[in-house]
Amino acid sequence: MxxxxxxxxxxxxxxxxxxxxxxxxxxxxPVFNQIPEGxxxxxxxxxxxxxxxxxxxxxxxxxxxxxxxxxxxxEGIQPVWLEIENRRETSVTFLPVGLxxxxxSPLEVASLGSGKPPSAENLVDRFFIDKSIDLMIDPGEAxxxxxxxxxxxxxxxxxxxxSGRDAEADRPTFNTFTFFIPVPGLNIDHYTxxxxxxxxxxxxxxxxxxxxxEEIEKYVCCVTDKSGKNTGDxxxxxxxxxxxxxxxxxIRAGWDETEAITKGTMWKTVRSFFSGGxxxxxxxxxxxxxxxxxxxxxxxxxxxxxxRNHLRLWMSRATYQGLPVWIGQISRDxxxxxxxxxxxxxxxxxxxxxxxxxxxxxxxxxxxxxxxxYVGGVGEVSPDNPRGNLTGxxxxxxxxxxxxxxxxxxxxxxxxxxxxxRLPPFSEEPGQ
Amino acid sequence: xxxxxLPTPISALAxxxxxxLSACSVAPLRNEPGAVEAVMERAAEQRQGPLRVRASVPxxxxxxxxxxxxxxxxxxxxxxxxxxxxxxxRARVILASIDAEYFxxxxxxxxxxxxxxxxxxxxxxxxxxxxxxxxxxEPGQTxxxxxxxxxxxxxKTFNMDIYYARQPPEYEQxxxxxxxxxxxxxxxxxxxxxxYEESAITHTDNDGLREVLEQVPCCTTNRDATAQxxxxxxxxxxxxxxxxxxxxxxxxxxxxxxxxxxxxxxADYLFGRPPDTVFRKRxxxxxxxxxxxxWLAPILVDGQELWVAQFRHFIGRRYAIGEMLLGAxxxxxxxxxxNYVLQDIWYSQSLQHWAWSATGKRVSKDSPELDFNGYPxxxxxxxxxxxxxxxxxxALTDATSMDWSRLEKETTSGSRP
Numbered sequence: 001m002x003x004x005x006x007x008x009x010x011x012x013x014x015x016x017x018x019x020x021x022x023x024x025x026x027x028x029x030p031v032f033n034q035i036p037e038g039x040x041x042x043x044x045x046x047x048x049x050x051x052x053x054x055x056x057x058x059x060x061x062x063x064x065x066x067x068x069x070x071x072x073x074x075e076g077i078q079p080v081w082l083e084i085e086n087r088r089e090t091s092v093t094f095l096p097v098g099l100x101x102x103x104x105s106p107l108e109v110a111s112l113g114s115g116k117p118p119s120a121e122n123l124v125d126r127f128f129i130d131k132s133i134d135l136m137i138d139p140g141e142a143x144x145x146x147x148x149x150x151x152x153x154x155x156x157x158x159x160x161x162x163s164g165r166d167a168e169a170d171r172p173t174f175n176t177f178t179f180f181i182p183v184p185g186l187n188i189d190h191y192t193x194x195x196x197x198x199x200x201x202x203x204x205x206x207x208x209x210x211x212x213x214e215e216i217e218k219y220v221c222c223v224t225d226k227s228g229k230n231t232g233d234x235x236x237x238x239x240x241x242x243x244x245x246x247x248x249x250x251i252r253a254g255w256d257e258t259e260a261i262t263k264g265t266m267w268k269t270v271r272s273f274f275s276g277g278x279x280x281x282x283x284x285x286x287x288x289x290x291x292x293x294x295x296x297x298x299x300x301x302x303x304x305x306x307x308r309n310h311l312r313l314w315m316s317r318a319t320y321q322g323l324p325v326w327i328g329q330i331s332r333d334x335x336x337x338x339x340x341x342x343x344x345x346x347x348x349x350x351x352x353x354x355x356x357x358x359x360x361x362x363x364x365x366x367x368x369x370x371x372x373x374y375v376g377g378v379g380e381v382s383p384d385n386p387r388g389n390l391t392g393x394x395x396x397x398x399x400x401x402x403x404x405x406x407x408x409x410x411x412x413x414x415x416x417x418x419x420x421x422r423l424p425p426f427s428e429e430p431g432q
Numbered sequence: 433x434x435x436x437x438l439p440t441p442i443s444a445l446a447x448x449x450x451x452x453l454s455a456c457s458v459a460p461l462r463n464e465p466g467a468v469e470a471v472m473e474r475a476a477e478q479r480q481g482p483l484r485v486r487a488s489v490p491x492x493x494x495x496x497x498x499x500x501x502x503x504x505x506x507x508x509x510x511x512x513x514x515x516x517x518x519x520x521x522r523a524r525v526i527l528a529s530i531d532a533e534y535f536x537x538x539x540x541x542x543x544x545x546x547x548x549x550x551x552x553x554x555x556x557x558x559x560x561x562x563x564x565x566x567x568x569x570e571p572g573q574t575x576x577x578x579x580x581x582x583x584x585x586x587x588k589t590f591n592m593d594i595y596y597a598r599q600p601p602e603y604e605q606x607x608x609x610x611x612x613x614x615x616x617x618x619x620x621x622x623x624x625x626x627x628y629e630e631s632a633i634t635h636t637d638n639d640g641l642r643e644v645l646e647q648v649p650c651c652t653t654n655r656d657a658t659a660q661x662x663x664x665x666x667x668x669x670x671x672x673x674x675x676x677x678x679x680x681x682x683x684x685x686x687x688x689x690x691x692x693x694x695x696x697x698x699a700d701y702l703f704g705r706p707p708d709t710v711f712r713k714r715x716x717x718x719x720x721x722x723x724x725x726x727w728l729a730p731i732l733v734d735g736q737e738l739w740v741a742q743f744r745h746f747i748g749r750r751y752a753i754g755e756m757l758l759g760a761x762x763x764x765x766x767x768x769x770x771n772y773v774l775q776d777i778w779y780s781q782s783l784q785h786w787a788w789s790a791t792g793k794r795v796s797k798d799s800p801e802l803d804f805n806g807y808p809x810x811x812x813x814x815x816x817x818x819x820x821x822x823x824x825x826x827a828l829t830d831a832t833s834m835d836w837s838r839l840e841k842e843t844t845s846g847s848r849p
Contacts, residue, residue, distance in 0.1 A: 075750075097775035102715050105768045111748035111761060120800045120808035123748070123764050129797065135771060161828075174829040302533060334539040347542060354536045357567060361528035383561075416601055 037062060037184035040081060047177045051087040052164075053142075054177045056080060058156045060184040068109075068131070075112060077104055078151040078183075079131075082160060083144035086137040090167050094135050096147050098161030098176070104148040106132035154188055154257035154281055155247075156181045178410075180251055186281055187265065188257045190296040195243065198295070199317050206319045213421055215318050216401070217377040219327050223287035223312070225390055232287060232390035233348070234378045234397055236356050237328035239313060240320055241406040246296070246313070249368035249406035255298040255311070256280040280308075287390070289314045289327060300362075308333050309355065310346075327401075330355050331389075350386055350394045356402050367410035373403045373419030400424040459548050461555040463500030465563075470494065471512050472576075480604035482519035486576075487606075488512045489588045491613030501544040501556065508535055508543075509583035511610075514576035515594065517569040522597040525567050529593035529605075531581035537564040540580050569594075586617050586686030587676075609677055617686035619709035624672060627708075628730045637734050641669075641818070642789065642836055644731055648740055650793040651803075652700035652725075659804035661700045662762070663792060663811060665770035666741040668726075669733050670821030675726075678782035678821045684711040684724065698805075702727045702740060719749045724773070743769040764800055766811040774817045778831055784822035787834035788815040 036042070040059040047054050058080055061073035072079060080099065086092050096103050104112075110125035133145030149158070160177040182188075207215055216238050222231040239246060251257075259265045261283040269282050280301040286293030294312035301308045313328040332355040333346040349355055363369045378399045381387050386394035403421060468490075475488035489511050492504040503510060511530065517523045527534050537560035545553040565577035581590065588610045595603040636644045645667065652661035668675050680686075687710045689695055699706035707725035714721045722745045731738040745768075748761035763769060777783045792814045795801050800808035815837065 095775050095778070097772065097779050101776075101779065105745060105747070105763050105765060105772075107763050107765055107768075108745065108747035112750060116748075117758065119806075120764070120802070123761065123808055124797055124800055124810065126797075129765075165833075172829065172832055332536070332539065334542045349536055349538050349542075351536060351538050351561070354538075358528060358536075361526050362532070365526070365528060365532070413603075414600055418597075418599060 035182055035184035039063070043181070044081075044083075045179055045181060047179070049177065050173065050175050052092060052162050052175055052177075053083075053085040053087065054160045054162070055083040055085075055144075056158075056160065056177075056179045056181060058181045058183050061153075062185070068128075072109070072148075073151055073153070076151045077109055077112075078149050078156065079146040080149055080156065080158065081144070081146055082133055083142060084133070084137050084160070084162065085142035086139055088164065089139050090165050091136055091138045092162050092164035092173075094133065094137065095161045095163055096135070099147055099158045100149040102150055106146075106148065109148045152256075153183055153186055155251050156183055157251045180248060186257070187260045187262055188281075189260045189283075190243070190247070190257070192260060193295050195315070198315055203317050204319060205317055206322075209320075209421075212318060212320050212325065213375050216316070216325065216327065217375055219316070219377060220289065221378045223289055223329055223390075226286070226288055228288060228291065230390055233329050233331055234352055234381075234387075234395065235289065235327050235329050236352055236378055236397065236401050237311070237313075237326075237330055237359070238375060238401050238403040239326040239328060239406055240323050240403070241326075242323060242408075243296075243315075245323075245406045245408045246326070248408040249363060249366070250298045250311075252410075253363050253366035253368050255300045258297040258299055259283050284310055284312065287312055287329065290316070295326075307335075309358075311359070330359055332358070348389065348393045348395065350383075350396055352395045352397050353400075360402055360404070363404060363406065364413055364416055367412060368406055369404060369416055370407040370411050371403075371405040371417040371419050373421040374400045374424045375403055375422045377401050398424055460552040461500050461548055461559070463556075463559065464497045465559070467494060467497040468512065471498070472514070475512065475514065476608060476610055478606050478608070480606060482517070483523065483594055483604050484516040484518065485592060485594075485606050485608075486514040487592075487608045487610060489610045489612045491615075493614065499556075499560070501540075501547065503540065503544075503580075504583060506540075506543055507583045508540060509581050509588065509612075510578045511581055511588065511590065512576070512578055513565050513592070514574065515565075515569060516574040517571060519596060520571045522571065523569040524595045524597065525565065525569070526593045526595065526603075527565070527567060527579060530579050530590050533582055535580040537561045537578075537580065584683075584685055586612070586615055586688075587680055588612055589677075589680040607681075609680060615686075616688055617709070618688050618691075619672070619676070619686070621691075622708050624708070624728055627728055632730050634731045635735075636731065638834070641731075641733050641738075642787075645789045645791045645816070645818070647731075648729060648791065649702065650791075652702045652742060654804040655697060655699065655701055657701065657704075660801070662742060662744065662803045662807075662809055663766045663816075664702060664727075664740050664742045665766055665792065665811075665816050666743060666773055667729075667789070667816060667818045668739040668741060668821055669736050669818065670739075670823075671737055672728070672739075674821045674823045675737075675739055677823065678777060678780065679711050679724070681782055682713075682776045682780035684713050687712050700725060700742065702742075703730070707742075717750075718752055719746060719755055721746050722769070722772075741773070743773050745769050745772075762807050762809070764808045764810055765797075766795075766809050767813060767815075770815075770817050774819060777819055777821070778828065781825035781827065782822055783819060783831040784826055785820040785832050785834050787818040787836040788838070789818050790814050790837045792816040 037060050040057045040063050044055050044057040059067055064072045064079055084094055106128040107125060110128035111123055116122040131146050133147060134143050137143050157180050162175045164173040166173050222234050224231050259281045265283045268279050284297045295315050296313050298311045299308050309332045311328060311330045313326045316325045316327050318325040331348040334349050335347045360372060376399060378397055378401060380399035381396045383396045386396045388394055471488045471490045471494055475486035477486045490498060495503050495510055515525060538557055541557040541560050548556060563577050565579050566575050569575055590608055592606040593603050595601055634644055651663045689710060696706060708728055709726050711724045712721055725742045727740045729738040729740050745763040746760050747763045749755045774786060792811060794814040795810045797810040800810040802808055
């Protein structure tokens with residue numbers, strides 16, 4: 001069997017800065033798992049295609065305050081810095097709606113909450129106009145400036161769409177540049193996972209398809225508490241992909257990363273609990289599989305902290321076609337409940353299959369899926385006789401685990417494959 | 433243990449508070465499932481390949497009777513759907529294609545649990561669960577039920593994708609525009625047929641339009657046309673129905689301003705009348721919104737209607753109370769609004785062609801003009817956007833520009849590099 005070490009690839013692919021920092025930060029400040037902060041220009045990413053060069057960077061909360069003299073993050077506004085260089089013979093146009101359909105106009109940012117009367121002196125703010133980026137870029141020109149977007153604190157994922165004209169072929173051109181830019185300021189959980197030492201070298205297995213199905217159907221049905229004695233929510237997901245694929249797939253589908261539990265994040269959670277406001281990166285309590293808490297968690301917030309989907313993943317010892325296989329659990333919070341044991345907890349939708357199928361649609365429509373299928377392993381639990389999770393919420397299921405082969409590169413739905421692993425009662429294939 | 437644990441005193445306080453608020457109700461569920469009949473009867477029907485879909489949206493009162501809960505109060509709007517699969521393949525409805533943030537039935541039940549006794553809540557759970565639209569369809573099967581979506585005002589607009597169990601994947605897409613009882617949009621009150629005498633209408637074609645647009649004033653006026661208002665930055669070419677659908681697809685909401693004396697006195701006027709219809713788009717907060725005011729022009733382009741539009745973007749007030757006390761503020765940058773609308777129509781796949789018409793008014797940002805309310809505006813260039821609406825979705829890459837004027841940047845002093 002080929003020696004396989006996903007940790008190294010993860011280190012190369014996802015978080016080189018985090019690892020670099022781990023090494024360089026020795027003996028300096030104790031904030032070892034954050035991205036360095038101070039000058040956003042040190043984090044510029046550049047892409048080039050079709051003689052258009054796009055550079056992008058995202059200032060953090062502190063950097064934005066220094067740049068604009070305002071606490072823009074507090075107001076839910078995040079500036080994105082762009083530089084667009086046009087090396088063509090015809091002009092091109094940048095389309096900010098493609099970056100954020102709800103972007104803020106510069107003068108809106110300038111005047112938001114100013115409390116001033118709407119006079120010309122107050123409203124026509126030269127500073128913000130000059131900081132914003134022009135949409136039209138003439139041949140040979142390089143323009144830079146800011147677009148003001150809705151706030152995403154963990155990783156900023158966005159497209160830069162450029163419309164133009166191919167003069168020779170006399171047809172319109174449309175180029176999309178996709179960026180995933182980590183923003184400093186949060187203690188994201190997966191920054192600190194030591195992927196290299198999750199398993200000893202001789203523990204890894206790389207089974208073929210049939211053996212893999214056997215292996216993952218043998219994994220425990222459900223998460224447990226720390227003692228391993230009490231079982232909770234069903235493990236209804238299997239993911240296949242490199243850490244980088246998983247990260248990109250979920251960010252593209254609108255999921256947020258999760259902060260590690262610290263005093264600061266605890267306080268943020270309490271604050272948002274009482275204000276009902278958003279804390280999209282709120283730490284998630286630990287559930288256990290393979291004797292350890294989740295390796296990585298994602299969440300998808302809706303209107304407030306009480307309504308969100310949670311997803312926890314554990315890297316298994318198995319790999320399939322050279323890619324790590326993960327086991328996971330997804331639940332949809334439908335409200336806050338009070339319990340004797342933990343005082344407050346999130347009430348989950350008991351129909352966990354509904355949440356599972358939602359995830360399939362969500363990832364497929366975000367073009368984050370290469371293939372999907374089903375395996376057993378949870379065991380059927382009927383709605384009339386539901387089981388309970390660790391906080392006593394009922395759940396029921398058809399007993400199947402959804403297998404999701406995720407992709408970093410966008411995969412159109414027309415190319416999404418169904419894997420004939422196990423066929424649940426309502427299989428995707430007729431007559432079987 | 434799920435999610436985070438809170439420090440004990442705070443949680444205890446929260447628990448006590450919640451207990452006070454949630455004093456148990458003892459009411460059973462009292463709904464009238466029969467009320468759904470009227471909703472089903474008026475369903476709109478569409479066919480795509482071997483699939484047939486019927487769709488209908490209960491109004492606020494109907495929904496309350498059917499479910500026994502004031503579901504619209506939670507900004508949830510149920511859609512009733514019936515799907516018939518006449519293919520010989522299994523099929524799957526993609527619920528997320530109808531609304532990416534739809535609500536599952538048990539969540540809707542949980543939100544309303546406090547109105548009921550335990551049995552009442554469980555009855556509600558059972559009713560909603562059993563009457564939710566299933567995702568999967570056997571060959572030859574018909575299924576029906578509700579999907580719970582985020583509420584919108586006015587005509588309900590949604591897509592619905594249904595995939596066949598086949599490799600590679602194939603699907604049918606349905607797009608519905610469904611009127612909802614209890615809401616009368618402002619444009620329903622306008623008799624567009626009788627707005628103009630035939631003799632007053634200018635007939636032109638796409639090329640001729642370029643000159644004809646010079647007839648359309650740069651800006652609106654106040655009621656007695658003694659003072660200038662704000663610029664009209666956009667033109668739409670297309671039937672009223674196509675334009676309505678394009679705006680709904682771009683997530684604009686219809687409105688129903690009451691045209692009372694106060695409204696008429698303060699409105700913007702063009703062609704001697706206030707807007708024929710106003711659409712609104714919100715970002716979440718009521719203060720973060722945009723409005724589009726539309727007038728039908730006395731101009732036909734190859735037999736198609738021409739609409740004149742003014743876009744205004746409200747800025748600067750974080751709370752509704754700020755607007756009440758200090759007045760609303762409008763983004764003075766008229767070009768930014770124009771560019772936004774063009775992209776908005778483009779990204780919602782309704783843009784067939786566009787052109788730049790140099791018939792507007794350039795106003796330097798260094799000396800903005802004031803509208804009749806005293807609010808400033810400027811326009812860095814004199815171009816107005818002309819948008820040819822497509823009834824069918826157009827891919828982002830297929831929209832083309834008409835070869836009229838090249839959009840030039842501001843060349844006066846003070847321009848940006």
